[in-house]
Amino acid sequence: MNRQTTNISSLIAAIVTAFIVFIGLNSFVIINPGQTGVLSILGKAQDQPLLEGIHFKPPVISAVDVYDVTVQKFEVPAQSSTKDLQDLSASFAINFRLDPVKVVEIRRTQGTLQNIVAKIIAPQTQESFKIAAAKRTVEEAITKRSELKEDFDNALNSRLDKYGIIVLDTSVVDLAFSPEFAKAVEDKQIAEQRSQRAVYIAKEAEQEAQADINRAKGRAEAQRLLAETLKAQGGDLVLQKEAIEAWRNGGSQMPKVLVMGGDSKNSVPFLFNLNDVAN
The missing domain is CATH 3.30.479.30 (Band 7 domain)
Incomplete structure (x- = not known):
């Protein structure tokens, strides 16, 4: 009888101890850094949030919802x-x-x-x-x-x-x-590229034409200066000789006889056989 009583007492003590441990473990909650808890008692959320740290909560009748407040x-x-x-x-x-x-x-x-x-x-x-x-x-x-x-x-x-x-x-x-707008953007880009290409070609042609004009002006000015120099240094005969040399070097078929000259008062008639010059 005493042994049975002892066994019952030990069982009761173990149950009480287990209950106390259970109550103790469920009476506190730890809120970690980066978390915030909401305490609910009998299903009603309490007004104050539980910030990081250890907090008491009524056992059995309460629960804590933990929220991550990090990014x-x-x-x-x-x-x-x-x-x-x-x-x-x-x-x-x-x-x-x-x-x-x-x-x-x-x-x-x-x-x-x-x-x-x-x-x-x-x-x-x-x-x-x-x-x-x-x-x-x-x-x-x-x-x-x-x-x-x-x-x-x-x-x-x-x-x-x-x-x-x-x-x-x-x-x-x-x-x-939308695909329709994507196609419209693509078509617009193509049209702009073509337009820019046309403008570039037009400017290039304009620059080339201006270059030709400048070159022509340069040649005319050079010829004028050369003519003035030759007249000052050798007169009309030198000019006639330069003309013949240019004609021959240009590869054209030259006539057998060439007459060059101006007013008889200002220059001497120039009459000769070009075969002699060629030889």
């Missing part, structure tokens, strides 16, 4: 129409974190992080992209991509801030437009 990154697709009614699609990489002070409100209104992304960040990204895209044409969205992103960032920040979501950075991963 999170998600890629969110979005589609919109531009001011000129062209389809434009994009994919945004969004870096954000939860505001530790507002985690309790997030827990009450949104629940888990997956809900936050699906129910808040994704639709607000879509709406923010629509706002930014509607301000410009599709061509402006492409050529002024930084301005598109700036408008998108401003719209997204203002929309997510009230939910306790802090946007740290966004980037446009991909920006695409």
Whole structure:
């Protein structure tokens, strides 16, 4: 009898000890750096968030939801129409974190992080992209991509801030437009290249024509100067000899007899057989 009583007492003591250990282990929670907890007692979230450290919580009747408040990154697709009614699609990489002070409100209104992304960040990204895209044409969205992103960032920040979501950075991963517009852009580029080529050829021809004019002017001036020099040094006979030499060197068939001269008062008649000159 005593042995049975002893066994029962030992069992009770073991149960009590186990219960105390269980209560002790479930009476405290440790919140690590980069985390924030929300304490719920009997299903009701308490007003004060649990920041990093060790915290007491009523055992059995309480639970703690832990949220990661470090930087999170998600890629969110979005589609919109531009001011000129062209389809434009994009994919945004969004870096954000939860505001530790507002985690309790997030827990009450949104629940888990997956809900936050699906129910808040994704639709607000879509709406923010629509706002930014509607301000410009599709061509402006492409050529002024930084301005598109700036408008998108401003719209997204203002929309997510009230939910306790802090946007740290966004980037446009991909920006695409309809195949029809892509073909139009390609055709426009080809036309511009052809136009630039035509302008280049026209300028090249103009420069070549001007070069010919300049060369002709140069030759005429050189001949004039040469003629003046020859007249000063040798008179008309020297000019006649230079003309014959130029004719012969040019490869033309020369006549048997050539008469050159001017007014008999100013120059001597020049009559000779060109075969003699050739020999």
